[in-house]
Amino acid sequence: QLGGNKVEEFSVDKSRSNGELDKNMLQRELNKAIENQEFTIYYQPIVHLRSEAIHYEALIRWFSPKLGFISPDQFILVAEECGFIETIDEWVIDKVCQQIGGLLNQDVCVSVNLSTKTLESDRLESLLLNTTKRHEVDPRHIELEITEHSILENEAATIDKLKRLRKAGFKIAIDDFGVSHASLNYLRMLPVNKIKIDKVFIQNVISGSKEYHIVTSIISLAQKLGLTVTAEGVETEEQVELLKRMNCDEIQGFYFSKAVPFESVGTITASIKKD
Ligand code: C2E
Ligand code: CA
Ligand code: CA
Ligand code: CA
Numbered sequence: 026q027l028g029g030n031k032v033e034e035f036s037v038d039k040s041r042s043n044g045e046l047d048k049n050m051l052q053r054e055l056n057k058a059i060e061n062q063e064f065t066i067y068y069q070p071i072v073h074l075r076s077e078a079i080h081y082e083a084l085i086r087w088f089s090p091k092l093g094f095i096s097p098d099q100f101i102l103v104a105e106e107c108g109f110i111e112t113i114d115e116w117v118i119d120k121v122c123q124q125i126g127g128l129l130n131q132d133v134c135v136s137v138n139l140s141t142k143t144l145e146s147d148r149l150e151s152l153l154l155n156t157t158k159r160h161e162v163d164p165r166h167i168e169l170e171i172t173e174h175s176i177l178e179n180e181a182a183t184i185d186k187l188k189r190l191r192k193a194g195f196k197i198a199i200d201d202f203g204v205s206h207a208s209l210n211y212l213r214m215l216p217v218n219k220i221k222i223d224k225v226f227i228q229n230v231i232s233g234s235k236e237y238h239i240v241t242s243i244i245s246l247a248q249k250l251g252l253t254v255t256a257e258g259v260e261t262e263e264q265v266e267l268l269k270r271m272n273c274d275e276i277q278g279f280y281f282s283k284a285v286p287f288e289s290v291g292t293i294t295a296s297i298k299k300d
Pocket of ligand 4: 201
């Protein structure tokens with residue numbers, strides 16, 4: 026049965042889910058996390074509705090022996106503040122290419138999230154080109170997810186950089202699409218392949234609702250522009266049916282599967298396909 030893949034990722038420690046973590050302590054622990062191999066990458070399947078092709082978004086997970094499991098929402102911002110995020114993004118890109126290199130030849134694509142700082146970094150292009158080359162990964166199999174607010178600063182330089190990365194073969198997706206006031210302007214200016222509609226729209230997308238009309242319009246606009254549309258945060262069968270009728274291209278969310286460890290990627294893929 027569809028939606029039977031709700032793999033429990035880990036149990037969240039409720040005592041620290043309310044932002045109680047001390048920032049200095051987080052920073053200190055973050056600094057040691059890569060060296061101590063505390064990070065790992067989970068992969069969440071994204072299902073193409075018509076072709077049933079599956080690709081993945083790489084999502085970082087931090088299991089700290091001292092602090093327990095810390096979700097990205099709790100540490101990515103802190104890592105940005107203390108300038109550590111570039112090192113993390115760099116590690117993610119390297120790990121993804123290393124892990125998924127073998128699968129990529131079968132036409133699997135993996136998305137990685139780039140934080141603002143990483144996107145602005147002068148080293149991003151050489152980093153991406155060198156890492157893919159070292160792991161013999163064709164850039165066409167790597168999609169870079171950027172959020173709308175990450176382009177606000179240093180706009181012209183960032184757009185040029187993205188255009189060069191596109192030329193080199195990397196795909197570009199706008200993440201969390203719709204929540205920023207600049208969404209339409211970015212569609213105009215950026216060399217994107219895909220938009221990912223933010224989950225706030227998808228989670229309330231019942232027939233006739235405001236969200237329904239917004240999502241329908243985003244999809245038809247994107248299709249006129251030749252872009253692929255992914256719906257994020259899809260959790261129910263009703264949402265899937267509605268999105269199918271709206272002609273949405275791809276679906277990502279707990280309905281199909283949460284993010285899973287690399288070792289489980291094959292199993293999850295097989296069970297989604299079988300359904
Ligand atoms: P995002 O890029 O928007 O990633 C999607 C988030 O939604 C993930 O949370 C995913 O687990 C969650 N999600 C997926 N399906 C559903 C669903 O059906 N319902 C709900 N409620 N949530 C769903 P996660 O992994 O905790 O990551 C949170 C954010 O942290 C990400 O949001 C992204 O902005 C950032 N992040 C995660 N991994 C990385 C990374 O490797 N590098 C950077 N720079 N940022 C990352
Ligand atoms: Ca993302
Ligand atoms: Ca998102
Ligand atoms: Ca987000």
